[in-house]
Amino acid sequence: MIVQVSNPVLEVHDLTVSYNRKPVLWDVDLSIPQGSLVGIIGPNGAGKSTLIKSIMGLIPLSSGYVKLFDKSLNEVRERVSYVPQRESVDWDFPASVLDVVLMGRYAKLGLFRNIRQSDREIALDCLRKVGMEGFKDRQIAQLSGGQQQRVFLARALAQKADLYFMDEPFTGVDAATESAIVDLLREMRSQNKTVIVVHHDLQSAIEYFDWIILLNMRLVASGKTEDVFTTALLQETYGGKLNILAEVSDLVRKGNYPNRERK
Numbered sequence: 633m634i635v636q637v638s639n640p641v642l643e644v645h646d647l648t649v650s651y652n653r654k655p656v657l658w659d660v661d662l663s664i665p666q667g668s669l670v671g672i673i674g675p676n677g678a679g680k681s682t683l684i685k686s687i688m689g690l691i692p693l694s695s696g697y698v699k700l701f702d703k704s705l706n707e708v709r710e711r712v713s714y715v716p717q718r719e720s721v722d723w724d725f726p727a728s729v730l731d732v733v734l735m736g737r738y739a740k741l742g743l744f745r746n747i748r749q750s751d752r753e754i755a756l757d758c759l760r761k762v763g764m765e766g767f768k769d770r771q772i773a774q775l776s777g778g779q780q781q782r783v784f785l786a787r788a789l790a791q792k793a794d795l796y797f798m799d800e801p802f803t804g805v806d807a808a809t810e811s812a813i814v815d816l817l818r819e820m821r822s823q824n825k826t827v828i829v830v831h832h833d834l835q836s837a838i839e840y841f842d843w844i845i846l847l848n849m850r851l852v853a854s855g856k857t858e859d860v861f862t863t864a865l866l867q868e869t870y871g872g873k874l875n876i877l878a879e880v881s882d883l884v885r886k887g888n889y890p891n892r893e894r895k
């Protein structure tokens with residue numbers, strides 16, 4: 633089940649991506665509507681991170697093409713923000729929390745533009761939004777994992793992009809931080825921004841996302857959460873291995889979308 637939308641913010645056409653000439657993503661075709669919270673779901677090794685890295689131009693495409701806002705990535709780079717997995721970053725790099733968030737302003741304005749007072753104010757405001765304002769002068773090496781994740785998010789917010797890709801933003805964070813991040817994502821959606829998140833937990837995926845991409849090297853489905861969360865499609869994605877499947881499809885059948893805020 634692959635729903636193609638009109639005026640998408642993201643279009644992926646016939647995308648194949650390989651490592652050492654071995655394809656890990658095959659023929660992926662999808663499009664995403666503006667103003668949605670999107671979950672990319674699939675088992676370990678399904679190619680979820682590879683999908684967003686290839687969309688962001690970090691891995692070459694073997695075939696196919698990607699359009700963002702109907703343009704190539706280079707034409708709209710400042711409108712697109714990428715939050716990598718926390719573990720992929722060297723947190724021992726000597727930089728303060730505020731420096732890291734200001735990097736979001738460079739991503740927006742270009743490296744050679746001087747940072748102004750207004751950029752500092754935006755960065756501080758973003759730190760306030762994630763509850764980290766009090767840590768602005770702290771070295772990033774001296775933060776806990778959950779605090780690092782919040783700072784990463786503040787840096788992405790400071791870019792003031794329209795489309796965000798986040799690779800597992802909930803990994804290693806406590807329930808309070810997860811809930812704060814979800815609130816923020818919902819606020820972004822209410823401003824018609826689109827956020828695409830690699831996510832692992834099926835139960836919370838139903839609650840958090842309007843749109844789901846089910847992936848297992850090939851695209852299994854892309855569509856509204858209530859249409860995609862079916863036992864058949866989840867089984868196709870996970871090979872019927874998960875005992876959570878029965879529980880999740882039960883939730884869906886009952887139309888039970890806890891705490892779901894609809895637009």
Ligand SMILES: Nc1ncnc2c1ncn2[C@@H]1O[C@H](COP(=O)(O)OP(=O)(O)OP(=O)(O)O)[C@@H](O)[C@H]1O
Pocket residue numbers: 651652656674675676677678679680681682683
């Ligand atoms: N740099 C790399 N070189 C070679 N193979 C890679 C590389 N990165 C990822 N792979 C392989 O590509 C496949 C897809 O990896 P990817 O990280 O995209 O999956 P994922 O769905 O994000 O997995 P997970 O849920 O475990 O994070 C896996 O088989 C992985 O081993």
